[in-house]
Amino acid sequence: MKKTIKILSLIAIISYYACDDILEEDITDDSIQITYPLEGTVINGNNVQFSWQHLDGADDYRVQVLNDNQIIIVDSLVSENQLTYPIDEGNYQWRVKGENFAYETEYTFPVNFSVDISEDLTNQNVILSTPSDNLYTNNTNITFTWNPLVNADSYTFEVLKNNNGQTTIYQESEIANTNSNIDSALFDIDAEYIWKVKAVNNGSETPYSERSVYIDRVEPNTPVLNTPIDNSTNSSLVTFNWSNGTDTGNIQSSITNTIEIATDINFNSILLSDDTQNNTYQYNFSNIGNYYWRVRAYDSAGNESDNSITRILTIE
Structure with a gap:
């Protein structure tokens, strides 16, 4: 029976890709x-x-x-x-x-x-370097950099906070170099911050080039384990399931979950440690016995939750 299922699954996969080739x-x-x-x-x-x-x-x-x-x-x-x-x-x-x-x-x-590159900057743009666009981070010590533009005498740099409307929190003009730092205290709340640079010379200036950086300092919720229940007995193939709850911060960074399975309650002997952006994970155990599992979450800004509670399961 298992062999038949495997053959049917293989046929389905081949048919799926074959259909895509036909449709394209x-x-x-x-x-x-x-x-x-x-x-x-x-x-x-x-x-x-x-x-x-x-x-x-x-x-x-x-x-x-x-x-x-x-x-x-x-x-x-x-x-x-x-x-x-x-x-x-x-x-x-x-x-x-x-x-x-x-x-x-x-x-x-x-x-x-x-x-x-002519002396007229009107149809030119400043090429921004770091940080990358749409970066999520919990670090507020940020150095903003951009590429030099030929025929630019100086640069104007601005940072806007976008939280129920845009507010300029920093502005500096006549910058001779191609970088700027601002006081980290200006990132007073978690929000989208838009940084903008334009080049200026004696007779013209570029439009602003801009990028966004998202400040997120809120740790993800500690995952709540759902199934299998504690002290359950299972066959070799186990489906683990948990929930992350609702992110209460101003900025919602994408969540990745780390599931760990160990042979001891202190997780000194970890059998599996894997990352997933889903809230479910399947694992096929090779041996019978008792195993322990837990999950923790981290987001794309670098924040990490505590480990969930630990549950034990038995493989027969």
Whole structure:
């Protein structure tokens, strides 16, 4: 009976992927027509908009940009038939290909273009460096950095708190370097903080470039174990289940759970330690005997809960 189930499961899996291949259009021999930049284009300003004609059957497009040393500086998967990206002054090549679940085209032939940074900053952008966009963190000692922009005399830096409306909590102008720190006490509550930088020279300035950082200092709830119940007797394949409760903080970082199974109540001999973003986990025990299990949670901001209570189960 078990052998029959395994065979049927294998057939189902093969059928699933086979159906996907059938449903997806074969675009292997198709080609994409680029529209901008074309061969030899000189772009005034560092904000480059790559575009190409839509290809029927392509769900996504992969865009690559290479510098003079043939090093890939952009490798992006997008669903639209365009991509806007800030690039420093220099000579480059770019190419694009179409993809779907089952097939992909060849890359277009590499197209050469160059970026010429003029003194007019109006059509240029400051390229932000760290922290990354949409970062979740419990650390308020943050150094904000950005790339230097040719022909910029100085930079203006701002931080806004977004909590039931946006409030400017810090502003500094005429910054000569490409980094800034602010007093960590300004991050007074857990919230989204938007940091913005623009470049300025004698006759022009860039628009603001901005990113968000989410401050989350609330520990996740301690997981509550559901099943199997304490002192239960089970067969070798056990499904563990627990709940995390509702996050009460202003910012809800994604939760990951660590489940541990040990052969002793003090967890000195851990049989399993694994992470999951689900609230259920299956484990197939190889030997009979008594085992202990617990769960703890941590979030993407770096906060960690206490361990749950410990439960014992018996495998017969």
